Amino acid sequence: MTPFVWMFIKTYENLREFIINDKSITTLIQMEYSAFEEATVPICSFVLQNKKANEPGLYFRLSDFKGGMEIQKEKVLEAIANPDCGYFYEAQQSNFSKVPGSPVAYWAGKSIIADFEKGESLSKIASPRVGLQTGENDRFVRLWHEVGSPKTFFKAATKEEAEYTHRKWFPYNKGGDFRKWYGNNEYVVNWENDGFEIRHFTDQHGKLRSRPQNTDTYFRESITWSKISSGTIAFRYKPFGHIYDVAGTSIFTEHNKLLYLLAFCNSKVAMEIAKLLSPTINYEVGHIASFPIIFSNGNNQYIVSVSTKLILSSRNDWDSHEVSWDFQRHPLIRPVSRLADAFSAWQAECEQRFLQLKANEEELNRIFIEIYGLQNELTPEVTDKDVTVHRVFDTKDSVPESMQGSNYVRTKRDEIVSLISYAVGCMFGRYSLDVEGLAYAGGEWESSKYSTIIPDKDNIIPICDDDYFDDDITGRFVKWVETVYGSDTLEENLKFIADALGGKGTPREVIRSYFLNDFYADHCKTYQKRPIYWLFDSGKKNGFKALIYMHRYQSDLLARMRTDYVHEQQERYRTQLAHLADALEHASGSERVKLTKKQKALQDQSLEIQKYEEKIHHLADQNISIDLDDGVKHNYALFADVLAKIK
Numbered sequence: 261m262t263p264f265v266w267m268f269i270k271t272y273e274n275l276r277e278f279i280i281n282d283k284s285i286t287t288l289i290q291m292e293y294s295a296f297e298e299a300t301v302p303i304c305s306f307v308l309q310n311k312k313a314n315e316p317g318l319y320f321r322l323s324d325f326k327g328g329m330e331i332q333k334e335k336v337l338e339a340i341a342n343p344d345c346g347y348f349y350e351a352q353q354s355n356f357s358k359v360p361g362s363p364v365a366y367w368a369g370k371s372i373i374a375d376f377e378k379g380e381s382l383s384k385i386a387s388p389r390v391g392l393q394t395g396e397n398d399r400f401v402r403l404w405h406e407v408g409s410p411k412t413f414f415k416a417a418t419k420e421e422a423e424y425t426h427r428k429w430f431p432y433n434k435g436g437d438f439r440k441w442y443g444n445n446e447y448v449v450n451w452e453n454d455g456f457e458i459r460h461f462t463d464q465h466g467k468l469r470s471r472p473q474n475t476d477t478y479f480r481e482s483i484t485w486s487k488i489s490s491g492t493i494a495f496r497y498k499p500f501g502h503i504y505d506v507a508g509t510s511i512f513t514e515h516n517k518l519l520y521l522l523a524f525c526n527s528k529v530a531m532e533i534a535k536l537l538s539p540t541i542n543y544e545v546g547h548i549a550s551f552p553i554i555f556s557n558g559n560n561q562y563i564v565s566v567s568t569k570l571i572l573s574s575r576n577d578w579d580s581h582e583v584s585w586d587f588q589r590h591p592l593i594r595p596v597s598r599l600a601d602a603f604s605a606w607q608a609e610c611e612q613r614f615l616q617l618k619a620n621e622e623e624l625n626r627i628f629i630e631i632y633g634l635q636n637e638l639t640p641e642v643t644d645k646d647v648t649v650h651r652v653f654d655t656k657d658s659v660p661e662s663m664q665g666s667n668y669v670r671t672k673r674d675e676i677v678s679l680i681s682y683a684v685g686c687m688f689g690r691y692s693l694d695v696e697g698l699a700y701a702g703g704e705w706e707s708s709k710y711s712t713i714i715p716d717k718d719n720i721i722p723i724c725d726d727d728y729f730d731d732d733i734t735g736r737f738v739k740w741v742e743t744v745y746g747s748d749t750l751e752e753n754l755k756f757i758a759d760a761l762g763g764k765g766t767p768r769e770v771i772r773s774y775f776l777n778d779f780y781a782d783h784c785k786t787y788q789k790r791p792i793y794w795l796f797d798s799g800k801k802n803g804f805k806a807l808i809y810m811h812r813y814q815s816d817l818l819a820r821m822r823t824d825y826v827h828e829q830q831e832r833y834r835t836q837l838a839h840l841a842d843a844l845e846h847a848s849g850s851e852r853v854k855l856t857k858k859q860k861a862l863q864d865q866s867l868e869i870q871k872y873e874e875k876i877h878h879l880a881d882q883n884i885s886i887d888l889d890d891g892v893k894h895n896y897a898l899f900a901d902v903l904a905k906i907k
Contacts, residue, residue, distance in 0.1 A: 285364070382553050
């Protein structure tokens with residue numbers, strides 16, 4: 261009885277070859293991952309015969325049966341009584357050596373073994389490669405939205421072009437979540453001056469810490485996969501412009517072959533082969549390099565065309581969210597006056613894309629199952645939860661069972677939250693209703709980009725529990741909705757927004773409550789705890805809250821915030837408390853109880869903002885500057901005493 265890794269991983273390849281050539285596996289039971297409570301690793305139990313024999317070995321695959329050793333015992337006895345149970349196998353171990361690496365893939369059928377003999381290994385058609393190890397990602401890698409756009413370049417076709425741009429930050433492929441065809445474009449890496457700083461990054465003893473591997477492939481178009489998967493492996497197309505790391509391993513070849521390989525690698529056939537080569541969750545370059553590739557002359561061009569459609573569908577889905585650097589405009593901004601109509605149109609568009617992508621994937625599965633002769637082992641159907649473009653539902657309760665477990669489920673609330681985020685971007689000038697894509701993310705400010713909505717002049721937008729300021733975020737948002745969809749439908753649209761957000765009160769009260777209590781948590785989640793809008797927050801009493809846009813920060817911002825907003829808010833509290841004191845002299849009964857409660861709340865807020873003003877004053881006097889290249893984590897920490905905690 262041992263851990264079962266010896267059956268599959270490369271470290272034990274010589275051991276497997278020794279057993280295959282000189283010994284015989286008589287019986288082997290591969291147990292469920294955590295069946296043996298005393299073991300902290302997945303195990304197998306087996307009997308070896310101390311000679312080579314021709315009889316097939318008997319194998320029990322109990323991976324799907326949870327419940328401890330009693331269940332495992334029951335299933336073994338059932339399999340002995342009924343060999344057709346579906347998890348009992350007889351296998352000739354000589355077949356193991358026909359699969360690259362000689363894994364003990366006892367469940368492999370004759371057809372898939374024959375595919376390895378008939379096909380050509382992927383490594384002979386393309387070049388799978390491992391990429392850059394920076395030596396310290398915190399130093400050299402950022403989420404793309406953290407840094408300034410003037411120092412970033414997304415479309416360098418070659419190393420020479422990248423160097424010629426004199427930019428610092430370039431797309432960096434780090435693998436990422438389960439997503440097929442296109443996406444996970446999130447990071448940038450410091451490759452300024454052909455990676456000079458990374459290439460010369462050493463420890464205190466002068467030893468090189470970084471490892472820039474296969475640099476001749478940097479910036480070339482490729483397909484990539486995440487090395488560590490939760491089970492199903494997903495491949496994505498990367499257009500030219502990317503550097504890649506060890507977790508975003510990549511494959512390079514000419515364009516049409518690349519698209520053919522992408523189609524195959526995302527098929528159920530490839531997944532079945534991947535399970536033979538690496539039944540663990542780790543998919544190394546060597547595993548993918550061993551895929552047997554069989555071209556079908558009659559279908560090659562058609563497969564490439566379907567692959568192209570799938571990339572486009574996935575790209576359109578990815579680019580419809582503001583986390584994409586190719587995001588152009590929010591999908592709910594349409595030539596309609598009713599937000600409900602815009603939502604319905606977007607929901608239908610997402611559904612159509614989902615169904616078309618699923619149909620295209622199933623078509624490719626059907627073709628590859630036929631090419632590889634696996635009609636008796638696989639079916640082309642794709643489960644809904646394995647389709648990696650978004651579907652939009654009205655509520656969580658309306659999500660069907662078939663989508664449970666998918667990361668690509670969105671609700672009406674999600675879409676409204678993202679619309680609010682886009683609106684806030686317009687208020688700060690990150691986006692503009694007059695131009696597509698990013699309007700400002702550092703560098704020179706161009707006022708000509710803004711006419712429909714003029715961004716906030718001082719880069720400070722207060723969030724209040726009442727109408728204290730003319731440029732309070734709730735009032736600004738209401739004006740934004742009116743500008744985008746028209747005044748005639750304003751109240752209807754505000755109600756649609758409030759209903760989607762949930763909460764009590766009038767639509768404006770619900771929206772105000774959302775900005776006060778939930779906006780920042782949603783923003784931090786969207787931007788992976790690297791927020792671009794920073795929340796200055798006095799504390800739980802909501803004495804003072806204000807948002808700023810990181811890319812517009814200037815060293816005098818805190819001084820302006822203190823005098824123009826904090827002091828103003830303090831004065832308003834003093835005025836209101838004075839009014840309440842007068843009112844309480846003449847109030848009685850329930851009215852007096854209500855006013856006393858209001859007075860206590862205002863006193864708490866006044867005390868909170870008084871303490872907060874001292875903190876702001878201390879930092880304002882320091883006239884702190886920030887460098888966007890340092891990233892959010894470093895810069896945010898400079899103001900930790902006055903900013904909301906990142907959730």
